[in-house]
Structures are given as C-alpha cells and as structure tokens.
Amino acid sequence: MFFRHWNIRLRVGAAVTLLFLVLGFAVSSFCPIPDVMAWGSFPKSRPPGGGHILGTTALGQDIFWLAVMSLRNSLLLGLLTAFLSTALGVAVGLFSGLRGGAADRVATLFTDSLIAVPNLPILILLGSILKGRIPIPALALVLTLFSWPWPARATRSMTLSIRESDFISTARFSGEGTLKIIAKEIFPFVSDWSVASFTNAILSAIQTESGLAIIGMSSNTMPTLGTMIYWANDRSAILSEQWFWIGAPVVLVTLLFIALFMTLSGYQAYATMRRGK
C-alpha cells in the first residue's frame, strides 16, 4: 500500500481527519432536521437517548445533528479559505520571487506588514457592524485577506532558493528541458510544502472563525463549531452542567485541530524522509 512508509503521526492524523471529513460531508447529508439551529424544535435540555443521540440543548435543538452541521460549515469555511489564500499567496510569491527588484521589495513589504497587522481586532470590528449576518463565502474572503501573506512569504523564499540551487544548475547543464526540471526537481519540493501550507491554512481559518464566533462576532444564526460554543456559553451550559452541549463542539474542535496538526507535522517528517531516500 502507498501509506506503508507513513509515520505514526501521519497515519493517526490522516485517519482522524478522514473521519471528520466523512462526518462533515457524508453523514451531514442524512440530516433529518431541516434547520438544526431552529429553537424549540424538540423538548429542551434532554439527556442523551430517545431519538437524540447526544440529547437536546436548552434551546430545544438536537445536539448531535447541530454538531454535525456545525462541523460541516467549519470545514467548508476552512477548505474555501485555504484554497483561496494558497492560490493568491502562491501567485504573489512566485511573482515576487521571479521578478525581483523593486516589485519584489514592495510586495515583500506589503506581505510582511499584513502578517504583522493584528487580524482579530479588525475582524471583531467587521463582525460588530455586520451583527452576525456574514455568509460563509464572504467570511472566507475576509479570512483570506489575512491568511494569504504566509504562503506568499514561503513561496517567495522557495522560489529564490530553488532558482539559485546547485541541483537545478546541474540538471540544466546536463541538458534537461525546463518542463522536466519543473516536474522532476521543483515540483516535489513545492508539492510537499503546499500540502503542509494548505493544512495549516485550514487550521488557522477554522481557529480564527471559532475564536470570533465564541465571542459572538461571527455568524450567530449559522451553525459552526465556534457558534455552537457561543450559544452554549451564552445560555450557561457550564453552570447548568449540560456537558454534551458544550462538550460536543469543544471535543470536535480539539480533536480536529490535533488531527490536522498531526497530519501536517507527520507529513513534513515523511516528506523529509522521502527526499532523503
């Protein structure tokens, strides 16, 4: 099998991530409830059992399906943001690294500054004005604004170092065509990096959105893992000891982040090993 050489971190991380993807995108399509966020759909604050696997919230929502739909939206947001910011970042980084000169200096100054601008205060300002009415694609665009500089920075430095490296010159002098050089020599580096960068972008997008949602500054009417924690907190689920309500999103968020990060760091170790082979 192709994952024979995967290390334990990568295996566990990828397996759990896959499980989350299945739960978020396959299981969620069997959701029997038209609107999981609707209040009073079911009897309130029920313990698990009786048709509700994880019980119901104090607002009369089914905890299991609410959590599944929240996971779906969080994953969707993460994937969309990761895709947009990687595409934009790679484009700017390549341009900056290949062009050099004044254009490179301006682009680098811009990306470095955008990395240093604290994004959460600005997102809070936006959220406070929009009062929880941001649809997922718009939220993804806003998060992209702050996450593309990281891949841009990495792509630029990779472009610079690969362009100057010995093995490229060796390949060129031994008569390899440009396309073959890109496919055989450059692509392995870039693809290893892009898997890591993409995973990292998913992670930070979901993390930022849930941080924003927990203080009520994301979309309060749309289920995401952060929003679910927000409502549980807002209705004192801790004080009334409704552990499944606060626990489900907390456990999902924690496991998802650990799984994504294990995939990321396991993949990096795996890629280093494979290159060294």
Added chain:
Amino acid sequence: MVITVKFFRFLLSRLAVYISVIVIGVTIVFFVPRALPSDPVEAMLARLLAQSDYMEPEAVAAIRGTLTETFGLEGSLASQYFGFFKRVLLTHDFGPSFSQYPIPVMELIGRALPWTMGLMMATIALSWVIGNAIGLLAGFRKEKWYSKALESLSIVFYPIPYYIVALFLIIAFAHLIPIFPLATSVRGRGLSFDHIKSILFNSFLPGLSMVVVGTGWWVISMKTLAGNMSEEDSVNFARLKGLSEHRIMMGYVMPASLLPQITSLALRIGGLFGGALVTEILFSYPGLGMLVYSGIAQNDYNLIMGAISISIVAVATATFIVDLLYPFVDPRIRYT
C-alpha cells in the same frame, strides 16, 4: 553599540515595516464601516436610541457629532482619511463613550491597556523562555526518551486554541473545583500588597491558559532549530576540541537557534494579541478585549473604533520593539 551601515539598513527596513503596518491596519479600520450599504452614523444612532429610554437632545446632537467624526465622515474622502490618522496617531481623541457618557473613550482605553499589556508581556515572556528551554534540550538530545515525549506532548497541545484551554480551565478550576473566580473582581488600590495579590490571583487562570498553549509552538520550532544546529560543523569542531556537552549547548547551539526565534516572536505578536482578546472576554478580564466586547454589547462605536485603532498601533509598536532586539543578539548586524 557601534552604528554601522548594516545596522542602519536593518533599522530602516524594520522602520518601513512598522510604518506600513500602521498605515495598512488603520486604513482597513477606516474603510470597514464605509463598506456598508447604509449610513453607519444614522444606523448606530437609531440602534442607540432604541436601546435607551430617553436621551437629552443635546446629548443626541453631541453623539451624532462625535460619531460623524469617529467614522471620519466630514469633508472630502482625503481629508476624512488624514483626519482619521491624525486622531489615531496624534490627538487620540475618539470622543466620549456612549455607554459611560461623558467619560472620554481614551480614558477607558488608558485604564484597560495596562491589564492587556501586563497579561501579554508576562505570558509571552514565560512561554517563550519555557518553550525555548524545553525545545533546546529536546533538540540537542534528540535521541533521549524525554525529548520524544516532550515533542509529542507539545504536538498535542500546540494546535489547541486559547479559548478551548480557557474553557477547560474555567470548568475545572472555577466551576468543578472553585478555587479561582469565574469573573475578575479586583480588591484594593495602588501599590498595596492586597491589591497586587488580588491582581495576580485574578490573572492566574487567563495567564495559565495563554502559557499552556503558547509554549507548544516554541518547543516545536526550537526543537527543529536546535536539532539542525547540533549537526553543524562548528558544533562538531567544538566537540573535537573537547568542550563539555553543556558548554556546547549553551555556547554554540543556543545562541544560533535563538536568533530565528526572536524574528518569529515579532511575527506572532499580532496573533497572540488576538488570543489575549478572546481569553480576556471569556474570563471577564478588564483589558482591551473586554472593553471592546462591552462596547459592542452597548453599541458604543466611539469606544470600539478607538480601542481597535489603538490596539493596532500598540501591536505594531510591540512588534517593532521586538524586532529591534535582534541586532543586540546577532553580532553580524552590529559589526563589520
């Protein structure tokens, strides 16, 4: 310190980033309320009036005036834009707070700022030192069992966000075992023992949640750096010279690996600040995050705009200061 061409160049490039961070950040804050379809001033005013039972007409007029000014809606776009910068950087005049009328917004910010700064400086310093010490040891002695255990531990802890750790700590130490308060309440004033004790007591859980999460990243990155550094020729040479392992670690591996960690610290301050804001809100800690949060709850837009603009300038300044530490640690920038 001798000022050399290299040092001067370094200073200029950092200064350029500093200025550009403030310009970009403040520009975004200036344009966000403008991206809305409706007039923000009238919308805010309507929301504000709907909320309070009765307001003096003079107070309403005063609020309309400062709101217009806060959003910088007077005059041409260019003059609005420069007026906004002038307020953020020079006069710091964001008008009165609506929720605590007529206290100036800047006074409220001034009260909250030391809490956030204190919490952040203490937790960042603690996690940086602890994380780098653990990472150095783990990277230098890669093959030892404890180094592998520490790495696994930090890989599990690092990706857990602040707010989750904060929730865990609230459930564990403020609810199940009620040692610490659910919300901050500080007793005493001035430099009395009671006051300081009360501040430390109230800051313990928020601080702990930030240190627990913050440390992981430094362990992971320092381990990689120290691990690579241990294989350098200079370290092999030191070994052949017969230096003790301890001296090699402290004198060769540590200085070289700490350099990128300072740059990395500068890059992460903005993100750490965001984490501090959320943590403060979850613990009702009286810093900038809580101030912005209460401002949002009461539609106090003078307060929100003021606190957010000031926090961008504060974060940019902190980043700049950390950047400036670099030449003091790296001899290559000071000499030659």
